[in-house]
Amino acid sequence: MNDKHNLKFFDKLIAPMHTCEHIVNRTMINLFNCGRSIEAHIEKKKSKLDYALPNELSEKDIIQIEEKVNEIINLNLPISIEYIKQEEAIDKFDLNRLPENATETIRIVRVGDYDECPCIGVHVDETSQIGKFKIISHSYENGKLRIRFKLL
Numbered sequence: 001m002n003d004k005h006n007l008k009f010f011d012k013l014i015a016p017m018h019t020c021e022h023i024v025n026r027t028m029i030n031l032f033n034c035g036r037s038i039e040a041h042i043e044k045k046k047s048k049l050d051y052a053l054p055n056e057l058s059e060k061d062i063i064q065i066e067e068k069v070n071e072i073i074n075l076n077l078p079i080s081i082e083y084i085k086q087e088e089a090i091d092k093f094d095l096n097r098l099p100e101n102a103t104e105t106i107r108i109v110r111v112g113d114y115d116e117c118p119c120i121g122v123h124v125d126e127t128s129q130i131g132k133f134k135i136i137s138h139s140y141e142n143g144k145l146r147i148r149f150k151l152l
Contacts, residue, residue: 011122013044016130016151019079019111019123020069024049024133024147026115027068032057035094036117038144046136046150056140065147069133076128077112084108093118 025036028051037049057065083105089095098106098118109119111127124130131151138147 014042015122015124017042017044017047018121019127020073020130020133020149020151021047021049022109022111022115022117022119022123023069023072023127023130024065024149025117026111027065027072031061031064031068046148048146048148051145051147052143053140053145054143057138057145062135062138062147066133066135072111072114073127073130073133075112075114076126077114078126079112079123080110082108082110089118 021037021040021042028034029036032051032053034051034053038052039050041048086095086098086102086104086106089106089108093108093116095106095118106118107120108116109121109123110116133149134152135147135149138145140146
C-alpha cells in the first residue's frame with residue numbers, strides 16, 4: 001500500500017472518534033457556554049480534548065457530559081456535508097483555524113441538527129456508528145479542562 005492509501009485507511013479508522021469530537025464540542029458549548037476545544041488529539045483507541053474554562057467541573061458535570069453525548073449518539077443522527085463560500089461562513093462560524101491558504105469554498109460538517117462546523121476530517125454516516133462514549137479521565141489546570149475518552 002502506498003502512503004496515500006494508508007492515510008485514507010487511517011482516516012476511516014478514526015471516523016467514529018472524530019465524529020464524536022463534534023458532539024462533545026457542541027455539548028460543552030451548550031452545557032458550559034465555552035467554545036469548541038482549544039486543542040484536540042484524536043486517535044482510534046482514545047482521544048483527548050482541552051477546553052478553556054474559568055472553573056473546574058464537578059464530577060456531576062462530567063457525568064452530565066457523558067450522558068448527553070451518549071444521548072445524542074443514540075439519536076442516530078445523519079452526518080451531512082455542505083460546501084459554502086467563506087463570506088457566507090464568517091458570521092456563522094469561527095474561521096480562525098482555517099489555514100492561510102484555504103480556498104474560498106469551505107466544507108461544513110453537520111451532525112443532524114445538533115452541530116455544524118467547518119471541518120476537513122472523515123466522519124461516519126450516522127451517529128449510531130460511533131459506539132458508546134466513555135470519559136476515562138479528566139483534569140483541570142490553569143484554566144484548561146482536559147477530557148480523555150474512548151469509544152466502546
